[in-house]
Amino acid sequence: MKKLSFLLFALIGLISLNSCTEDDPFTFEAKPDPEGLAFTSTVADNYNLTASNAENLAERFVWNPVDFDVQTPITYELQGSTTQDFMNFDVIGTSSESNIGVTIAQMMSLASDAGLDNDPTTEDMPNTGTIYFRVRAYIGTDGGNAVQEVSDIISVNVTLPEEEEENTDLPKIYVTGSFGAASGYGADWNPEAGVPLAASAVGETDYEGFIYMNVDAPEYKFLPQNDGWDGDYGDAGEENGAYTGVLLQDGEVNAGTPDGTGGYFWVKADTEALTYSLTETNWGVIGNATPTGWDSDTDMTYDAENKIWTLTLDLTAQEAPDNGIKFRANDGWDINIGDSGADGTMEFGGDNIGVPEDGNYTITLDLSNPRMYTYTLTKN
Structure with a gap:
């Protein structure tokens, strides 16, 4: 009798287990950290953003790690916005660590989106304002994962110095x-x-x-x-x-x-x-003001002490932009520089450079100041 009771009990247990497996499937639900996702670092009272320091680190935001109670890696996404509602935002960066650095250039980009300006002649645009950051944590590496948590919002006051030269001081x-x-x-x-x-x-x-x-x-x-x-x-x-x-x-x-x-x-x-x-690159001068015309370059020589390319050459008078000379590299037109607007500064693919009168000239090409390339024509 005892043996029959034991078999009956085992059969009931087996039926119950089978019923649970078929009718009540187990659903896993990740549990976020009960303390919530929050910044642990503090920010300065104000950040002065200057173009000359654009690649420098402005701030490193730090937050507490989140525990979703799973073995899958967690990704943190730092977001920046010009408004507190984060209707529109930029993704500053992602990391598996609980911190991400923000450069001055990235803050300046948000400041520009917020309508800030550092030109003192622009009266309708302020040079001081507020931008906002928050961090989002989600399971795995797929940004569309619905299992996520979003932190509180931190506000950052920024200033673009009212210095006109900042407009021309490139990063x-x-x-x-x-x-x-x-x-x-x-x-x-x-x-x-x-x-x-x-x-x-x-x-x-x-x-x-x-x-x-x-x-x-x-x-x-x-x-x-x-x-x-x-x-x-x-x-x-x-x-x-x-x-x-x-x-x-x-x-x-x-x-x-x-x-x-x-x-x-x-x-x-x-x-x-x-x-x-x-x-x-090896530079030369070409054009119908030179002895070889548009058929070939006359090579220049690099002066390492003064960081310029130089050439002394007989030139004939020619009027720009249809005639004159141009600088080009490697005896080809892939890299050539001219002077659109005849203002002494140069542009890739710019206009021909005019020669005012016949004579022997010392020609210089200065490429040492990045994106502010210049030249001279000096009659001997």
């Missing part, structure tokens, strides 16, 4: 390496002797400039500022001197040149896209 990064002493820039691997590259505008990250690397196998790095090594960029390759065209900040190696040799390079770097490129 810069700097290049230093093994070429400095041999190329007329100062000591090797010295941040203070770094060669500047300039962005196209405030808030942009497309830096460019020209650098002379007068050593056999140059190596170098890109610096956000010229007073130290914090945040330096190198190449994503495996050994020093690599040239992959990909920038890396952690675990990087010294960057090299495309063929491993020196030269005078047009250097571009994008710190958002994390790309860079070097194009070797």
Whole structure:
């Protein structure tokens, strides 16, 4: 009798288990941290945003880790907005860590979206205002995951200094390496002797400039500022001197040149896209004001001490923009510079440069000031 009762009890248990499996499926629900997601760092009373320091770190926002009670990794997304309702926002960055740094350039971009301005002649636009940040945590790496938590909102007061020169002071990064002493820039691997590259505008990250690397196998790095090594960029390759065209900040190696040799390079770097490129250039003058006309260049010589290209040449009078001279690199038209508007500053693909009268001229081309390239025609 006892044996029969035990079998009956086991059968009832089996039926109950089977019923639960089929009719009451178990649904997992992630549980957010009961304390909630919140910033643990404090912000300054006000941030003065200047274009010359655009790549510097403005603030590193820190928050408490969130526990969703799952083994899946958690992603944190820092958002910035010009309004407290966050109807529109920019994603500043994502991380698996509980902190993300914000650069001055990123704050300036939000300030611009908020209608702030640093031009004292613009009366209808303030130069001081407030921007807002919050952090969103979600399970996994898919930003559309519905299992998420959003933090409180933190407000940040910002000021664009009322200095007119800030409008023309383009953001810069700097290049230093093994070429400095041999190329007329100062000591090797010295941040203070770094060669500047300039962005196209405030808030942009497309830096460019020209650098002379007068050593056999140059190596170098890109610096956000010229007073130290914090945040330096190198190449994503495996050994020093690599040239992959990909920038890396952690675990990087010294960057090299495309063929491993020196030269005078047009250097571009994008710190958002994390790309860079070097194009070797040798400059000449072409045009119907020169002895060889539009058929061929007359080569210029680089003066490392004064950081200019020079040439002395007989020119004939020609009127711009239809006639005159132009500067071009590598005996081709892919890279050429002219002077649209005849104002002494140069533009890629710009107009021909006129020659006022026949004579022997000393011609200079100065590419040492990034994005502010100039030339001179001096009659001897």
